Amino acid sequence: MRARALVVAATCLAAVLVAAVPAFATRGTQAAPLSSLTTPSRPEPAVLAVTVPDAPSVAPAAAIEMRHIWQSLNNCGPAAVVMALSTFGITADQETARLALRGPDVRRGMGPQGVDPWVNELYGLRSMWRNNGTVDLLKRLVANGFAPLVTQWMQDPSVSRIAHWRTIRGYDDGQQTFFVNDPMLGNFVPLSYQWIQDNWQPFSYRYMVVYRPEDEALLKAIVGPEWSESRNREAFYERAKAEALGQHTSAAWLTYGEASYQSGRFEEALAAFDRGFSLGSALGVFTVRSSYPQTLRALGKLNDADRAQANLSSLTAVPSSTVASPPDTFALWMAFRRTLAFDAAQPSE
Template sequence: MRRLLLSMLGAASLLVASTISAQASIPAAYQLSGIQHIYQGWNNCGPATLTMGLSFFTDEELSQNPAAAWLKPNPEDKNVSPWQIIEYVNNQLNSGVRALLRQGGSVELLKTLIANDFPVLVEAGFDPPNDDQGWMGHYLLVSGYDDAQQLFTTQDSFEGPNYTYDYAYFDDYWRHFNRLYIPLYTPDREAELMAILGEDADEIANWNHALATARAEATANPNDPFNWFNLGTNFVALQDFASASVAFDQARSVGGGLPFRMLWYQFGPYEAYLNIGRYGDVIALATAALNDGGGQYVEETFYYAALARDGMGERDRAILNLDGTIAFNPNFTPAREAREAILNR
């Protein structure tokens, strides 16, 4: 185990910052204009934040309800995953707006995107001191920055309009979600966006860049579970499931372990353990989520349990779990595809 951990961390020195071609010319402060702030409905930070981003591209007043109706048909649903936002914007809407998902962002990259009039959604950890609910995930729309004050301006569906976070605080909590970011753009500006992203325009290069960042941070602070979790997330994306499993094991054991809500939002441990045959661990994690006060309202809990049951040869239980997943969210296409694959075997 120790040898594998050292091998996983040994490439930290290879970390190379992504190319940001427009960075040198950005102003010291910039604010996007024309964004409609929307306070979120129940469990609705994803649809509300996305709708705020879409409002940048229109003068019409928008409602969060259409996005919520597709992204989370059950209002109790605790999570909207980034891939669902991409699917909704790019394939369900007819708005002329596109969305792109990338990982391993940076403060400088966010500033560059904003200065070039690209609104950006991020997902981050959220644990406001004045609202004692414990750690959770939260989407933010980044709409401005100010270097003199070291502040990002966000449209926060929970805290309110033009809500500011200092760069260091923002980056630390953004790290909890592998610094994922979703720029919104119109097709005529796609080449401009890709030029700003540089090497990160390529998805595999982007995952490798995020992996290098996670390696460096796990090396610098091996007692932080989020660093190990990010390492696992990136290994899963690159299909190195054995290394991902080791990283997730570390994330669950160091520094007091992960917040109990972690698997409401990020599902890399399920993916890693499934792909190396650790079906019992998947069932154990899903069972814990079902009993933690909210995981029963996350369709992925049932979906990954179904895949584990299928791997264990329990076909009928797998189908039952997939039927429950589809009933909870009919738009969760991975469950439909998995069910069809099992029935056609």
């Protein structure tokens, strides 16, 4: 597995590898060499960036101590969670995590929804996830000791179209580079800011953070207004729409369709999805397998929805029965609220 991973890494990272490796400085000290990064021996994450609880900081460069593991078959999600847990001094087993977070079907991927109850029950931790992540947000999280997980293409989609979880552990503004622990590609892998941005878009810029309950106030301060799910969905919609109109790519329009669906704009979602399909392949974009048929159902096009569900069954190697999702009730609520023209004073959640 390790040899195969290195071959894959050499293929997909050729365009993004950075020649020099940065040193990471704490505020008021000289830069610390990367050789000083070791597996933490205490329960708290050993963070080489200053944490400022009442004013979340963004240093020019930062890195977090983190264990690396190689994933088992189709187990990138649980492996990425296990690596994030290591920042708390927790040594978890990825196969135990697999059964809890993916179930026994090895073809099934991991969604973020099951992580919070699992880490809470076993370790007293919490997990949150949102769409609409940004490069700046990832940097701010790392600078303050959090290790965000992201859903992206494993490699450039011109090489393969496989959705993948990886864990962000560092960044360097000077090199415009993130450093990730990737369960398939390796430890402390450099990926450029632009590469992260481009290969994140098809998966709604989804990110997840595992954290201590006592750090929730700091995390909320970093995430800002988009801690509110309704505000997050609205912001994601505005961004995705602007990107689709400006980029004219299949990925941008499919993401616009996803954002429109999530915000309860079903007519707009249908038009955006259809435009995205016409511009290129949706192969590997697993979210479309649920959101497109559910958009049709929300518009009363039940026969079209059933046909779409069947036609999209080949988008990924995972059988449709294992990824089918119910209607997004939050999206339906947002559509209902918009129809009744609720004002901003109404509850947002």
